[in-house]
Amino acid sequence: MIDLILKTALVLFMLAIALSLYRVIKGPSLPDRAIALDTIGVNLISAIAIVSIVLNTKAFLEAILILGILAFIGTIAFSKYIERGVIVERKSAD
Amino acid sequence: MIVVLSIVLPFLAAALIPFIYSRFKKVHLGWFVLVVPVVLFSILATYIPRVANGEVFVKTFEWIPSFGINITTYLDGLSMIFSLLITGVGSLVILYSIFYLSTKESLHHFYCYLLLFMGAMLGVVLSDNLMVLYVFWELTSVSSFLLIAFWHHRKASRAGARKAMTITVSGGVAMLAGFLMLYVASGTFSIREIVANLDVVQSSAYFVPAMCLVLLGAFTKSAQFPFHIWLPDAMEAPTPVSAYLHSATMVKAGIYLVARTTPIFGGHEVWFWAVSGVGLLTLFWGSFNAVKQFDLKALLAYSTISQLGLIMCLFGLGSAALHSGYSTESVIYTQATFAALFHLINHSTFKGALFMMVGIVDHEVGTRDIRRLGGLMSLMPFTFTIAVIGSASMAGLPPFNGFLSKEMFFTATLKITELDLFSLNSIGVLFPIIAWVASIFTFIYCVIIVMRTFFGKIQPDRLEKPPHEAPFGMLISPYILIAFVVGIFIFPNVLGHYILSPAMASIYPMFPSVEDMTPHIAAWHGYINTELIMTAGVILLGVLLYRVLKKWRPIYQLIPPSFTLNALYERVITSSENVSGRATNRYMNGNLTYYFVYIYVFFVALLAGYMIYADAFSWNPSKDSVIEPYELVLVFVMIMAAVAIIFAKQRITVVLLNGVLGYSVAFFFVVFRAPDLALTQLVVESVTTALFLLSFKYLPKLKNEYISKSWRFAKITISIAVGATVTLIGLAVMNYDRFEPISKYFEDSYNLAGGQNIVNTILGDFRAFDTMLEVVVLFIAGLGIYTLIKLKAKKGDADVESK
Amino acid sequence: MKVNDVILKSVVRGVVFIVFTLGMYLFFAGHNAPGGGFIGGLVLGSGIVLLYLTYDIETVHKGMPFDFKKVAAIGVLLATGSAIASIFFDVPFLTQADGYFDLPLLGEKHLSTVTIFEAGVALTVVGTLVTIILNISEDE
Amino acid sequence: MESLMIVLVGILVAVATYLILSRSVIRVIVGTAILSHAVHLLLLTVGGLKKGSVPLLGQAAAPFTDALPQALILTAIVISFAVTAFLLVLAYRMYLMNGTDDLEELGGSSDE
Amino acid sequence: MNNIIVLPLIVPIITATLLVFLNNNIKLQRIVSLVTMVFVACISVVLLQLIQNEGILRLDFSGWMPPFGILFVADSFSVLLVLAASIVTAICLIYAFSTIGERHEKMYFYPFVLFLIAGVNGSFLTGDIFNLFVCFEVMLLASYVLIALGGGKIQLRESIKYVLINVVASWMFLVALAYLYGTLKTLNMAHIAQRVAEAGQDPLLTVVSLTFLVVFGLKAGLLLFFWLPGSYSVPPTAVQALFAALLTKVGMYALFRTFMLMFPLQPEITHTIIGVMAGITIIAGCMGALAGRDVRTIATYNVIISVGFILVALAIGTESAMAGAVYYLVHDILGKAFLFLLIGTMVLVTGEIVVKNMNGLIRIYPLFGWLFFIMMCALVGIPPLSGFIGKVLIGQGAVETESYVLLALAFGSSIIVMYSLLRIFLASFFGETSINEEDKMPIPRSVMASFVLLAIFIIGLGVGAEGLAVYVNDAAYTLSNPSVYIDAILNTNK
Amino acid sequence: MLGQFIINLFIATLWFLLKDDPTADFTTFMSGFLVGTLILYAMHRFFGTQFYLRRVLKIIKLILLFIRELLSSSISVLKHVLDPQLKITPGIFTYETKLRGDYQVTTLALLLTLTPGSVVMEVSEDNSTFYIHAMDIEESKETVIRSIGKFERAILEVTQ
Amino acid sequence: MNVNQLIELMAALLILVGAIVSVISAFGMIRLPDVYTRSHAATKSATLSVLLCLFGGFVYFWIHDGYVSIRLILGIIFVFITAPVAGHLVCRAAYRSRVPLAEGSGDDALNEILFGEENIQVKEEVEATLKEIK
Ligand code: NA
Numbered sequence A: 001m002i003d004l005i006l007k008t009a010l011v012l013f014m015l016a017i018a019l020s021l022y023r024v025i026k027g028p029s030l031p032d033r034a035i036a037l038d039t040i041g042v043n044l045i046s047a048i049a050i051v052s053i054v055l056n057t058k059a060f061l062e063a064i065l066i067l068g069i070l071a072f073i074g075t076i077a078f079s080k081y082i083e084r085g086v087i088v089e090r091k092s093a094d
Numbered sequence B: 001m002i003v004v005l006s007i008v009l010p011f012l013a014a015a016l017i018p019f020i021y022s023r024f025k026k027v028h029l030g031w032f033v034l035v036v037p038v039v040l041f042s043i044l045a046t047y048i049p050r051v052a053n054g055e056v057f058v059k060t061f062e063w064i065p066s067f068g069i070n071i072t073t074y075l076d077g078l079s080m081i082f083s084l085l086i087t088g089v090g091s092l093v094i095l096y097s098i099f100y101l102s103t104k105e106s107l108h109h110f111y112c113y114l115l116l117f118m119g120a121m122l123g124v125v126l127s128d129n130l131m132v133l134y135v136f137w138e139l140t141s142v143s144s145f146l147l148i149a150f151w152h153h154r155k156a157s158r159a160g161a162r163k164a165m166t167i168t169v170s171g172g173v174a175m176l177a178g179f180l181m182l183y184v185a186s187g188t189f190s191i192r193e194i195v196a197n198l199d200v201v202q203s204s205a206y207f208v209p210a211m212c213l214v215l216l217g218a219f220t221k222s223a224q225f226p227f228h229i230w231l232p233d234a235m236e237a238p239t240p241v242s243a244y245l246h247s248a249t250m251v252k253a254g255i256y257l258v259a260r261t262t263p264i265f266g267g268h269e270v271w272f273w274a275v276s277g278v279g280l281l282t283l284f285w286g287s288f289n290a291v292k293q294f295d296l297k298a299l300l301a302y303s304t305i306s307q308l309g310l311i312m313c314l315f316g317l318g319s320a321a322l323h324s325g326y327s328t329e330s331v332i333y334t335q336a337t338f339a340a341l342f343h344l345i346n347h348s349t350f351k352g353a354l355f356m357m358v359g360i361v362d363h364e365v366g367t368r369d370i371r372r373l374g375g376l377m378s379l380m381p382f383t384f385t386i387a388v389i390g391s392a393s394m395a396g397l398p399p400f401n402g403f404l405s406k407e408m409f410f411t412a413t414l415k416i417t418e419l420d421l422f423s424l425n426s427i428g429v430l431f432p433i434i435a436w437v438a439s440i441f442t443f444i445y446c447v448i449i450v451m452r453t454f455f456g457k458i459q460p461d462r463l464e465k466p467p468h469e470a471p472f473g474m475l476i477s478p479y480i481l482i483a484f485v486v487g488i489f490i491f492p493n494v495l496g497h498y499i500l501s502p503a504m505a506s507i508y509p510m511f512p513s514v515e516d517m518t519p520h521i522a523a524w525h526g527y528i529n530t531e532l533i534m535t536a537g538v539i540l541l542g543v544l545l546y547r548v549l550k551k552w553r554p555i556y557q558l559i560p561p562s563f564t565l566n567a568l569y570e571r572v573i574t575s576s577e578n579v580s581g582r583a584t585n586r587y588m589n590g591n592l593t594y595y596f597v598y599i600y601v602f603f604v605a606l607l608a609g610y611m612i613y614a615d616a617f618s619w620n621p622s623k624d625s626v627i628e629p630y631e632l633v634l635v636f637v638m639i640m641a642a643v644a645i646i647f648a649k650q651r652i653t654v655v656l657l658n659g660v661l662g663y664s665v666a667f668f669f670v671v672f673r674a675p676d677l678a679l680t681q682l683v684v685e686s687v688t689t690a691l692f693l694l695s696f697k698y699l700p701k702l703k704n705e706y707i708s709k710s711w712r713f714a715k716i717t718i719s720i721a722v723g724a725t726v727t728l729i730g731l732a733v734m735n736y737d738r739f740e741p742i743s744k745y746f747e748d749s750y751n752l753a754g755g756q757n758i759v760n761t762i763l764g765d766f767r768a769f770d771t772m773l774e775v776v777v778l779f780i781a782g783l784g785i786y787t788l789i790k791l792k793a794k795k796g797d798a799d800v801e802s803k
Numbered sequence C: 001m002k003v004n005d006v007i008l009k010s011v012v013r014g015v016v017f018i019v020f021t022l023g024m025y026l027f028f029a030g031h032n033a034p035g036g037g038f039i040g041g042l043v044l045g046s047g048i049v050l051l052y053l054t055y056d057i058e059t060v061h062k063g064m065p066f067d068f069k070k071v072a073a074i075g076v077l078l079a080t081g082s083a084i085a086s087i088f089f090d091v092p093f094l095t096q097a098d099g100y101f102d103l104p105l106l107g108e109k110h111l112s113t114v115t116i117f118e119a120g121v122a123l124t125v126v127g128t129l130v131t132i133i134l135n136i137s138e139d140e
Numbered sequence D: 001m002e003s004l005m006i007v008l009v010g011i012l013v014a015v016a017t018y019l020i021l022s023r024s025v026i027r028v029i030v031g032t033a034i035l036s037h038a039v040h041l042l043l044l045t046v047g048g049l050k051k052g053s054v055p056l057l058g059q060a061a062a063p064f065t066d067a068l069p070q071a072l073i074l075t076a077i078v079i080s081f082a083v084t085a086f087l088l089v090l091a092y093r094m095y096l097m098n099g100t101d102d103l104e105e106l107g108g109s110s111d112e
Numbered sequence E: 001m002n003n004i005i006v007l008p009l010i011v012p013i014i015t016a017t018l019l020v021f022l023n024n025n026i027k028l029q030r031i032v033s034l035v036t037m038v039f040v041a042c043i044s045v046v047l048l049q050l051i052q053n054e055g056i057l058r059l060d061f062s063g064w065m066p067p068f069g070i071l072f073v074a075d076s077f078s079v080l081l082v083l084a085a086s087i088v089t090a091i092c093l094i095y096a097f098s099t100i101g102e103r104h105e106k107m108y109f110y111p112f113v114l115f116l117i118a119g120v121n122g123s124f125l126t127g128d129i130f131n132l133f134v135c136f137e138v139m140l141l142a143s144y145v146l147i148a149l150g151g152g153k154i155q156l157r158e159s160i161k162y163v164l165i166n167v168v169a170s171w172m173f174l175v176a177l178a179y180l181y182g183t184l185k186t187l188n189m190a191h192i193a194q195r196v197a198e199a200g201q202d203p204l205l206t207v208v209s210l211t212f213l214v215v216f217g218l219k220a221g222l223l224l225f226f227w228l229p230g231s232y233s234v235p236p237t238a239v240q241a242l243f244a245a246l247l248t249k250v251g252m253y254a255l256f257r258t259f260m261l262m263f264p265l266q267p268e269i270t271h272t273i274i275g276v277m278a279g280i281t282i283i284a285g286c287m288g289a290l291a292g293r294d295v296r297t298i299a300t301y302n303v304i305i306s307v308g309f310i311l312v313a314l315a316i317g318t319e320s321a322m323a324g325a326v327y328y329l330v331h332d333i334l335g336k337a338f339l340f341l342l343i344g345t346m347v348l349v350t351g352e353i354v355v356k357n358m359n360g361l362i363r364i365y366p367l368f369g370w371l372f373f374i375m376m377c378a379l380v381g382i383p384p385l386s387g388f389i390g391k392v393l394i395g396q397g398a399v400e401t402e403s404y405v406l407l408a409l410a411f412g413s414s415i416i417v418m419y420s421l422l423r424i425f426l427a428s429f430f431g432e433t434s435i436n437e438e439d440k441m442p443i444p445r446s447v448m449a450s451f452v453l454l455a456i457f458i459i460g461l462g463v464g465a466e467g468l469a470v471y472v473n474d475a476a477y478t479l480s481n482p483s484v485y486i487d488a489i490l491n492t493n494k
Numbered sequence F: 001m002l003g004q005f006i007i008n009l010f011i012a013t014l015w016f017l018l019k020d021d022p023t024a025d026f027t028t029f030m031s032g033f034l035v036g037t038l039i040l041y042a043m044h045r046f047f048g049t050q051f052y053l054r055r056v057l058k059i060i061k062l063i064l065l066f067i068r069e070l071l072s073s074s075i076s077v078l079k080h081v082l083d084p085q086l087k088i089t090p091g092i093f094t095y096e097t098k099l100r101g102d103y104q105v106t107t108l109a110l111l112l113t114l115t116p117g118s119v120v121m122e123v124s125e126d127n128s129t130f131y132i133h134a135m136d137i138e139e140s141k142e143t144v145i146r147s148i149g150k151f152e153r154a155i156l157e158v159t160q
Numbered sequence G: 001m002n003v004n005q006l007i008e009l010m011a012a013l014l015i016l017v018g019a020i021v022s023v024i025s026a027f028g029m030i031r032l033p034d035v036y037t038r039s040h041a042a043t044k045s046a047t048l049s050v051l052l053c054l055f056g057g058f059v060y061f062w063i064h065d066g067y068v069s070i071r072l073i074l075g076i077i078f079v080f081i082t083a084p085v086a087g088h089l090v091c092r093a094a095y096r097s098r099v100p101l102a103e104g105s106g107d108d109a110l111n112e113i114l115f116g117e118e119n120i121q122v123k124e125e126v127e128a129t130l131k132e133i134k
């Protein structure tokens, strides 16, 4: 029962990823794509959590945290790229 | 021991030359060099009686014993002839050169090359080991290259040297292959041992190929048709070199090789026809072409070609003796061999003298063009004498040694027709006919040499210098040679007994005695035979034809210049260069995409091709694990993302989609129970994406790539083919379960390596070495990026280095 | 109007400690759980990258005045050094010494030279990662 | 699942190949990145999928999934990262020097 | 346990890393790097002797028994190559001292060279196929940096092509490894060989081996040599020489190991294909060398010719061919470095690369000219220089197996080699000189020293061929009898 | 507040060590922490400040506020998404805040972002003005202005 | 079915709800008219879904294995804090890179402040051209 629910949830998350992928591909603007990628990352976090339950292992819990961190860093990087063209600035640029 | 010394001494002397040259500036270097051949000749001469008694001198030094390559020196009758020629003519040429070459020339180079050459030649004729023989053989090519190119500021010298080197080294390579076949067939590189176990070699499949390859070496070196084309061009060398290399020694290395290998190959029909046929053809072609030359040296070059053909032909005829074995009827053939050896020596004497004569003319008058020469008889009487005697001998007139050997040649060609061997009874008649025709041309060009240079009107305005007789020193050497020309005619049997007979024994080692196989030489047999009539005919027709030379000269124009062998050679070279250039530039066009296409096409053709050919494909999904629906969706996501990358117009989309792929891969790592991988993949993918973004600051935006329909189709086809190949092999591989993975061992990681994370223990312990190197890779990349950014080419750098 | 990064900077100031802690945790956890020198190094490096993203090069450099090339080089030396040390003990190259030690306060612990090796790995990763990103950013 | 993964790998390889045959250096580099994804999945798949538990001794029971390919992939990932990083910098330096990243425009047989 | 085996890899790595801290002390960098290479060369000599006494040596890293851990295996074949590579690297370093320039030296030139040689030596010594991949990458990364270092327009253009092709090749290598592990489930080369023998090398295993053929063919320049001419002609001379001497050799080495040790059982397929590839390589190389108008092009196509030549030996596969291949590999490592150093110096002193624009160099630089001549003769295989014995033995192998086409191509190629190099010699060294004695650019002493050293080695290798014979024979014996290798790794308990 | 927390941790550690139990684990530590909390509560007047857990309570209150906002805003977004007509008028409006400290402003911005239908897009340089994008400007403006006072108060309680 | 199992089931259902929220918000990503409105979907509902999911997971592991996962808690906190920041940053970037608001948008308080001067310039240019035409 639980397994079925979880697997259904997994499929739904994958579906959400697929939908976000559509946005990544379609755009039209860069921020659209950045947001979509962020969403994919966030959905992956959920998916990993579910897989951990399904496989009954704690081995992937770090991955969740890391993915959270990376999604965050990634979004910062993208938005800086979109906004300023560079992602790491020098002081003189301020 | 003395034999070894003969090889080593010239090399040693060559090595000492720079030293002597810098010490004794005032004395002509030639005087020091002269010592070497004179000493060697004298020492060798003392061995003549013992060799004549059938003694041989063998000495072995180990060089590369592991591969059967040892320096075995071997002095027998055959080697003796050649050694004496090399050192004897060598002495005379060096003596001559002392007067010919002024001290302004770079004599140290000249004599160094000459000594190298002398040593190499002695090495060729005194080596028993085929490989060592080859070593010296190639050294003769190299040193003769250097000698021909001595005046390398002249374009013609360089061209001549290149041609000579290309052709002779090519022949040498073929010969090497032949030697290797002999080795594989017999198991030894020693000629003596091969001869001692002839059956093994002769019954081997390698026999005929080896023979042909060895002959290629011999023919190229001895300027046999159609490889003779290098010899006229080699006349760019200083005349002493021509006199030495291109009359007496190097060109005779091929003759030596034929003589030396006659015991092995002789008696075979192919050998007979190849050697005698090519010799005959060369004889004719050389003499025919000599007539049309205007440059005296070129004329002599063609004459040399022709004479070498003659000798070669005689050796070919003589080889038949080995077919019929030791019997009375073999005498006919052995006499041919005898004649060959005899003419070999005679040719060295008169041709050496003639070359020196031409050198004198050139040296004193400044030209060798017969159209500009004439009437020198009164001004240069001594030189004239050399020309007359040398030419007469060459033309086969008495009382000179050339007459004797020419007569014997006629005898051999005539006798050969009488026998029903190798279908000689039908086409054998060609031998005397062609020989006779060639002799007529020979006579004509001999007349030309004498008449056009020394008779007629002198044309002082067309000469470079006012003509006068040569200095005494320059005349010594040719006169010594002339003395031999006459002397041999008078005492031919001394030569026959001490020199020629022992050599016969080397060529027919299996014959119990060669005494009864060698003829007694006589100038007059006491009756008028066919040979004599032929000679008379040669003189008559020759004189006649010389008179009307202008009338028939146009036949030389019948062959258009573009159809000559020389033109053919040039055309082959240029067109192969051009074709190569075009072909290479076509596929090596600098466009990376093409290179990738080649690689992929090869990849698919080889792997898929072999898969199909060997029917190696199999697929059995029954053992697969189940596919969960969410996995299916993710696969779909990945495929969509991947395909979308192809169509993406913006670079950032491309990178984001690649990120999607990377994250999906990470998720698969989760699903497939690889936590460490998932973690690493996630971080690395993010950092990679960040790097892309960082670099985009400096990179251009994506352009719309215009590509033709056909190219797009080709790209798609290749891509699908590559993907399909990878998949097909992958599926088959998944099906292969013969072996247990070694990784079962690692499951005991806690006890073995004290860690519970198997992957980590593999990385940190079982395969820590990989990890260590991978850290190094990372470090190199980081440091590399640093240098790439910090070390920029300077603006002004013309960078020749990378033109 | 100039960009006001107050939100980003405030959040990152807190978040970066989580990242560093996680990095250290992963580094030490590696032997028995997912993690290890590589991942630890990568996460630590990511933390530094996060700082560079949020602040500017000069500010971060003031806080962490290292030559990261040399950090990486030290990492390589640590990794190879821990490997080559085995030669002097006459055991096969790369053999790691380990054992269980009873330490005051910490109790019995499993200690291994693998940790030095892994530390080398981690340092190299951090050093290289930052070198790469810094240098690309600084290029003109 | 294995077969499906292999097919996926094939598709990724095909896409990568298509990109590698592009004129733009960026596309080629992305092509190599995709290729590396494909190869990592391939390596993982040949080790057998879902045939055992996570290779952590404390947390699950045997049989474990084949850990060796995982270790290999880890090495490969790191190397891939190093190479891609270098490649990117090289690409942009090349672009800054040559003014184009178009492989066809770049051209150039070695003897010009 | 033979920790000494790892030294040819680990010592260069450690010194290279240490040199990173010394990048401003050029003198010390030079000394340390040279000493390192000389040390490695000495180690190889010691190893050769050890192998003679004790048979094949192996070092199981961390003490894990094969096939589970990674190990280094030193047999005569690999150690001879390590020796040659180390010598040539030392010489190229000497050449670099006065030519590479301070800017490069401060930008870690020496560390990169040391990393390169570490990768090369590791590739020769490793007994684990995945570790071979990693060693390749160490070598390649270093080569990527060296080829692009300080580059201008064309250098960077060619660099990126080189890097991209090699990256794709590396991924193919991983694909091949995946197939290998998927079928044989092991990575130890001896163990692979054992399992292949056990399975009788069925068609699928042959497919796997052919995947490796593509990969190593790319690295070796066997048929897939397109990357080679461009990339070998752009970096600084010392680097060119190192590339020409080493890079393709590693690929060739891997091919020998693959088809003589691991997958030797289907020679009628694999060796035939290699033969065809080698033949085409020779032809293409000859065409390129014939067509070349500049010294670099001619030289690079000569590299391609020699690749074909050596792999003809692999296609033939007999013991004598193996001996020939080993000799020729060692010879070619020295000879190709020599060739590239010489032509690089020609370019340096004349500022020209086109053959016909250089004239009469021998009058101004006599020793230089004669060294070129010696190098040329050696590459052609003219005895008694270094190329000779290898050529003879390979030819002997070809005759034994009656591979006449290969024999003709291989021997024929030496004529083209001669023709192409002779063209350089005649046009550029001979002839009227266009440079005045006063304007001549002096050739630095360390450059001449490197030439003379190479010449000594080349002559020594030819004249003293017997000195190596015992090792070469051992190498050839091991190559043609894979069980010797397998037994040394798997069936002994050291 | 920090001082009290450190003392609490110290007490927990002491407890942990005093137990000298080989099976000691996180729960032991937690019980020590609880003991410490009790002690601190008993003594907090001596410090002359609030009992620190009271601040903690306020933080929790703030977090709950966050969660509530998150829930309601999510539901509102979902409603919009699922609304077949999609009748919205997005737009950007400004909001002036009294808060000035970096952390205060940040927290408020985060909170506002989580408020139904609004995302803070810019903060003026002096931290005074928020520029907020609203999914449906009419609806959001109202909500924001209605709840903003509440947020500011909660934040102030925690930070002061 | 004991209490534990019931709680586990509840956790699973929580996850399912999260999944549904996720799909809807992803659907929103497609349906909503511009990047700003889409960012609402991303920063709010998507965040909610992941929080639900992680919380479900936390509860499950706690009940099922008696395992209190600090990592999951940290993850929850992390996502909770960073999601709005991400939304803020992307929206700001979008606006500053001139991604237009959807048609039919209402007030735009930022336009004047960020691009005021440029707008005036553009306006003047337009007027100038108009004048010329006249
Ligand atoms: Na990658």
Ligand code: NA
Pocket (backbone or CB within 6 Å): E355, E356, E357, E358, E359, E360, E426, E427, E428, E431
């Ligand atoms: Na020239």
